[in-house]
Amino acid sequence: MIEWFHPGLIYLFGALLIPVLKGKGKLRQAYLLLLPTLAFINLLLMSKGVLLSEGETWFLSFLGYNLTFGRIDMLSMVFAYVFVIASFCMILYAIHIKEEWQHVAAFFYVGSTLGVVFAGDLFVLFFFWEVMAWSSLFLIWYRGTKEAYGAGFRYIMVHFFGGICLLGGVVLQLQNTGSIAFEAFGWGLGSEYLASYLVFLAFIINAAVPPLGAWLADAYPEATVTGAVFLTAFTTKSAIYVLIRGFPGVELLIWLGAIMAVYGVVYAVLENDIRRLLAYHIISQVGYMVCGVGMGVFGTSAGEMAINGAVAHAFCHILYKALLFMGMGAIIEVTGRSKLTELGGIYKYMPITFWLYMIGAFSISGFPLFNGFVSKTMVVTASGMWHLPIIWLMLEGASIGTFLHTGLKLPWGAWFAREEPVCEAREPPKNMLAAMGITAFLCTLLGVYPKILYDMLPYPVHYEPYALGHVVAMSQLLLFTFVAFWFLRGMLHGTPTISLDTDWFYRKAGKKVIWFCEKPLMDFANYIDQHVMRMAGFFVWFSRNPVAALRIKGEEVRLTVEKPIANPERAEVYERALEEVHRRQPIEEPLVSLSLGTALLVVLLFIALYLIAIFIRGWFISP
Amino acid sequence: MLYISLAVSILAGVLVSHYHLLHPHFWWEELPVFSALYGFVGCIVIIIASKALGHHWLQKEEDYYEK
Numbered sequence: 034m035i036e037w038f039h040p041g042l043i044y045l046f047g048a049l050l051i052p053v054l055k056g057k058g059k060l061r062q063a064y065l066l067l068l069p070t071l072a073f074i075n076l077l078l079m080s081k082g083v084l085l086s087e088g089e090t091w092f093l094s095f096l097g098y099n100l101t102f103g104r105i106d107m108l109s110m111v112f113a114y115v116f117v118i119a120s121f122c123m124i125l126y127a128i129h130i131k132e133e134w135q136h137v138a139a140f141f142y143v144g145s146t147l148g149v150v151f152a153g154d155l156f157v158l159f160f161f162w163e164v165m166a167w168s169s170l171f172l173i174w175y176r177g178t179k180e181a182y183g184a185g186f187r188y189i190m191v192h193f194f195g196g197i198c199l200l201g202g203v204v205l206q207l208q209n210t211g212s213i214a215f216e217a218f219g220w221g222l223g224s225e226y227l228a229s230y231l232v233f234l235a236f237i238i239n240a241a242v243p244p245l246g247a248w249l250a251d252a253y254p255e256a257t258v259t260g261a262v263f264l265t266a267f268t269t270k271s272a273i274y275v276l277i278r279g280f281p282g283v284e285l286l287i288w289l290g291a292i293m294a295v296y297g298v299v300y301a302v303l304e305n306d307i308r309r310l311l312a313y314h315i316i317s318q319v320g321y322m323v324c325g326v327g328m329g330v331f332g333t334s335a336g337e338m339a340i341n342g343a344v345a346h347a348f349c350h351i352l353y354k355a356l357l358f359m360g361m362g363a364i365i366e367v368t369g370r371s372k373l374t375e376l377g378g379i380y381k382y383m384p385i386t387f388w389l390y391m392i393g394a395f396s397i398s399g400f401p402l403f404n405g406f407v408s409k410t411m412v413v414t415a416s417g418m419w420h421l422p423i424i425w426l427m428l429e430g431a432s433i434g435t436f437l438h439t440g441l442k443l444p445w446g447a448w449f450a451r452e453e454p455v456c457e458a459r460e461p462p463k464n465m466l467a468a469m470g471i472t473a474f475l476c477t478l479l480g481v482y483p484k485i486l487y488d489m490l491p492y493p494v495h496y497e498p499y500a501l502g503h504v505v506a507m508s509q510l511l512l513f514t515f516v517a518f519w520f521l522r523g524m525l526h527g528t529p530t531i532s533l534d535t536d537w538f539y540r541k542a543g544k545k546v547i548w549f550c551e552k553p554l555m556d557f558a559n560y561i562d563q564h565v566m567r568m569a570g571f572f573v574w575f576s577r578n579p580v581a582a583l584r585i586k587g588e589e590v591r592l593t594v595e596k597p598i599a600n601p602e603r604a605e606v607y608e609r610a611l612e613e614v615h616r617r618q619p620i621e622e623p624l625v626s627l628s629l630g631t632a633l634l635v636v637l638l639f640i641a642l643y644l645i646a647i648f649i650r651g652w653f654i655s656p
Numbered sequence: 657m658l659y660i661s662l663a664v665s666i667l668a669g670v671l672v673s674h675y676h677l678l679h680p681h682f683w684w685e686e687l688p689v690f691s692a693l694y695g696f697v698g699c700i701v702i703i704i705a706s707k708a709l710g711h712h713w714l715q716k717e718e719d720y721y722e723k
Contacts, residue, residue, distance in 0.1 A: 302706035305713055417681030425682065433698040502679065505668045509691035512665050515658075517699035524703055530715040540721050 037085040039151060040072040040113060041161075044120075047071075048137045051318025055133050062128045065136060069121040072147075072643065074317040077111055079105065086110075089153050093534030098213055107491040108344070110465060112150045113275045113488065115142065115348045118475070119266050119355055126359055126468035127560035136177045138495035139263050141168035146267040150274060154213045155203040162235075165167055166192035169268060171214060172260030173252050181255040186250035188535065191245075195238035202231030218279050233280060235298070239272035240323055241316050243296050247536035248317060250300070254308035254371070261308060262347050265315060265358050269507050273322045277340060281332035288417075289322025291427040293317065298434030300534065305373050305527040307447055308362045311354070314439055317431055318350050318397065324428065325412040328419055329334035335418035337492040342411030344490055349404035349479060353396035356472040360390030363461035363469070364447055370456065373443075373527025382458035385447050385466060392473040394444060396480065398436035406507065407486065407498040412521040433514045441518045442525045450526070493628060589614050666692060 040067040040632050047068040054061040078084045091102035120143045130136065145168060150162030166189060173185035205228035207213055218229040234245075241249040251262050280286065296318025325343030330336035357468040363386045365371050368379070378385055396403040399410065409432065416424040483545060487494040518525070574581045592614060666689055673688040686692045 294676065298702060299706045299709060300714075303701060303710040414681075420681065422682055429694065430698050430702070433695055434702045437699055437702065501677070502666075504686075505665065505672050506691040507684070508661075509665045509669055510695040512658075512662055513692040513695035514699045516662070517696045517703075521700065521703050529677060530710075530716070530719055531718055531720060532714045532723055533716060533720075534708060534714075 035084070037079070037090045037105070037260060039091060039102055039147070040075045040117060041073065041144040041147030041151065042074045043068055043441065044140045044147065046141035048144065051136050051140065054134045054601065056474055061133075066121070068122055068140065069117055073121065076110070078119060081108065084543050089434075095156065098154075100213075101159050102148075102217075103151050104153035104158055105151065107489070108274070108277060111348065111489040111491065112270070113147055115351050116146055116150065116267065118271075119261075119351045119472075122352075122468045122472045122475075123259070123262045123266070123355060123499055125471070126362075127464050128464045129462050130257075132175060135260065136507055137268075138168045138171035138175070140262065140509070142172065142267055146271050148552040149271045153215060155206065155215050156213055158215055158278070159203055162239075163196050165268065165271070166196060169257055169264055175260060176255060176257045178255065184252040184255040187539065188248050190539075191238065192249040195235045195494050198231045198238070199235035202228045202233075203233065205231065215278060217281060220280065220283050229280075233283075236272050236276050236279065236407055237289070237323075239268050240276060240319055241269055241272075242293055243316070243324060244535040245533040246293070250309055250534060251536045253312045253315070254306050258366050262355050262358045262362060265311075269315060269319045270322075270347045271320065272352055273326065273343060275341060276326045277329065281326055281340060281538055282336060283327055286323050286327025287421065287424060288327070290320045290322070290327055291424045293323060293634040294321030294431035295427050296320070296436075298431050298438070301434065301438040301628070302525075303528075303530070303532045305529060305531075307371055307373060307376070307443060308358065310373075310438060311357050311361060314357075314397065314435060315350075315354060317435060318346070318354065319429060321409055321412045322346050322350070324424065325415060328415050328421075330411075333396055334495070335415055338411060338418060338496065339415035341487075341490045341492050341494055341496075342408060342413075342415050344404075345408035345411055345486055347394065348486060348489075348529055349408040349476070351352055352472055352479070353393045353403075353405060353476050355389065356393035356469060356476060357397065359465065359469045359472065360386055360393060361443075361447070363465055364458070364651045366461050366465070367458050372529070373446040374529050376447045376455060378449065378454035379456065379458040380448040382454065383448070383460050384470070385460055387444065389466070389469040389473045390444060391440075392476055394436075394440040396476040398511060399432055399438045400419065400480075400511060401504045401507060402477070402480045403408050404476045404486075406485075407480055407483035410498055410503055410507070411496055429510070433510060436511050436514050437518055439469065439517065441522075445522070445528055450599065468489045523565055561641055585614055 047172055050064065051061070054064055075084070079086045085103070085105055087105055089101050089104050093100040093102065124136075124139070127136070127139065137514075142165060145161045145164035149158060149165065152158040152161060152397040170185055170189045170192075173181055173188060175181075203213070206218070208226055218232060219226060220229055238245045238248075240246070249269070253261050256264055275288070293551070294317050297313040297315070297320065301312040301317070303308050304313060322343040325339045325346065328336060328339035329343065330339075336536070361371075363383070364379075366374065367383070368376070392403065399405040413425060413428050413432075416428060483498055487496075589611065590605055592611045596604060599607055669688040669692065673686055680686050
């Protein structure tokens with residue numbers, strides 16, 4: 034009887050068989066769906082106690098360190114559940130894709146994320162962290178467009194940087210404490226916390242915290258239709274998981290999170306690309322979770338509420354954000370268009386997609402009866418329990434913006450907005466609709482019956498989402514947002530523009546640095562080069578026959594001096610004589626005859642001088 | 657339909673606040689129509705402030721990075 038089996042390995046090893054099943058149609062599709070099902074059964078067996086349900090297991094000795102691949106507790110279980118459930122829906126959405134390596138990349142991505150979730154030490158964490166970055170890159174590159182190559186390249190560079198920060202932090206931590214255990218890091222001001230800072234930096238890069246989060250809105254909208262759905266879930270939410278493990282209750286995160294929540298909303302107003310708009314709302318929604326982690330001080334009821342809220346919101350967010358990306362992906366799949374300025378009026382072709390999308394939109398906006406409502410309000414309530422009025426107002430304000438964009442502007446602009454449809458469209462393939470249907474069902478189920486979710490959270494939940502006050506306040510907020518939207522909807526048409534984000538620094542300023550290297554810096558280098566080479570050339574020329582060279586130079590100087598004072602008709606003669614001198618090479622001049630005897634004499638002279646010097650020195654030093 | 661829901665939400669807000677069914681953390685949560693006002697004003701502020709920010713600074717031509 035095995036004690037435990039790592040769910041991530043089901044994906045990682047299972048992926049290797051996918052290319053073998055190439056061209057096997059139905060069999061391959063069944064196999065693709067079988068893997069997440071097996072992983073889900075594995076998790077159920079863990080929950081039921083058939084497999085290990087709490088504790089640490091799967092140790093491996095590596096370079097004298099004890100690696101831990103399985104750390105199982107409430108926190109890792111709830112994240113593992115949502116990753117596995119979401120991956121099933123996403124794989125179903127992508128099942129018609131013929132490129133088998135795209136499936137392999139997606140499975141590696143999911144598997145490595147589960148590796149991060151169950152990682153019990155920092156080495157294992159780092160290993161899976163890197164696999165995650167690499168495998169997800171291919172979900173972007175498989176799009177095959179020039180934009181996708183560029184965005185993918187920038188994506189991996191940013192994640193390389195994050196990975197190096199993590200590695201540096203891990204090594205420093207090991208040096209400082211002698212342990213690779215992945216526990217809460219020390220936090221404070223001072224150089225002794227350098228290891229913590231580096232790890233923190235790596236984590237918040239993956240969580241897309243501004244100003245380090247521009248990679249997300251840059252890369253996700255360029256990914257393949259199905260790949261983008263995977264991307265929405267794993268990188269940012271695994272970052273939330275590791276932040277909860279490593280930095281709970283770090284106050285800085287409260288502010289970073291609240292700024293993130295508003296930041297995403299502002300950019301979403303300006304955005305024209307339908308998936309980039311949603312990408313900015315990932316940043317906004319992850320802001321709630323980051324804020325929750327920041328408020329999650331151990332051992333306080335408000336802190337437990339905040340951590341529960343962050344985890345619950347990650348759980349719900351993964352589902353509804355996947356659903357939203359599936360809906361917008363469906364539009365791109367059938368129309369080939371992704372800009373609001375090129376869409377509109379196509380509702381009559383795809384009403385089912387629209388309504389399924391709207392369930393996701395109601396969820397992310399936090400409508401009562403949908404899952405966003407039962408999780409987002411926990412984080413907001415936690416900010417109330419900590420008495421942080423500005424944070425509370427920022428988070429509530431971001432809720433307004435969320436409904437405004439994903440619930441009103443985006444569906445209105447994509448499916449309505451014009452009398453006549455801009456292009457032909459149809460419902461997407463059946464598997465895509467089915468995936469959306471299942472995800473929409475889960476969003477609603479958790480909204481109607483939040484107990485399933487609350488029972489999985491790391492701390493006991495003392496929270497009633499459907500208290501009358503919450504429901505009324507949220508209804509008022511959303512209804513009057515709609516009223517304001519209706520008044521101002523004319524301002525919300527997409528415009529054919531892009532918005533500057535912090536990726537400007539490596540896309541534009543980076544280009545300027547390269548220009549600086551290529552132009553002024555290279556010119557300067559060439560200038561130096563030429564002069565040094567001329568100097569060197571002169572020495573070579575000179576040393577070939579110093580005596581003749583001196584004579585030539587002397588003649589040159591004489592001619593140069595005489596030329597201006599000579600009468601004009603003679604000037605030409607001097608000119609020609611100078612040219613003649615310049616052409617003369619010392620090597621061609623007759624060597625001054627220096628007989629072997631003379632040379633020997635010179636050498637002996639030097640040796641004699643040397644000996645005299647030594648003697649004199651010895652005479653001075655000895656008493 | 658919309659007007660009815662708006663009216664109902666306001667009425668509910670007044671009732672909830674009148675019978676002290678709330679557990680407020682801040683004083684403004686006790687105002688019966690605070691959320692409605694915040695939603696309405698907040699939405700307008702978000703649109704106008706973001707548009708202004710975009711217009712004067714952030715928004716560029718689509719080929720900005722290719723140039």
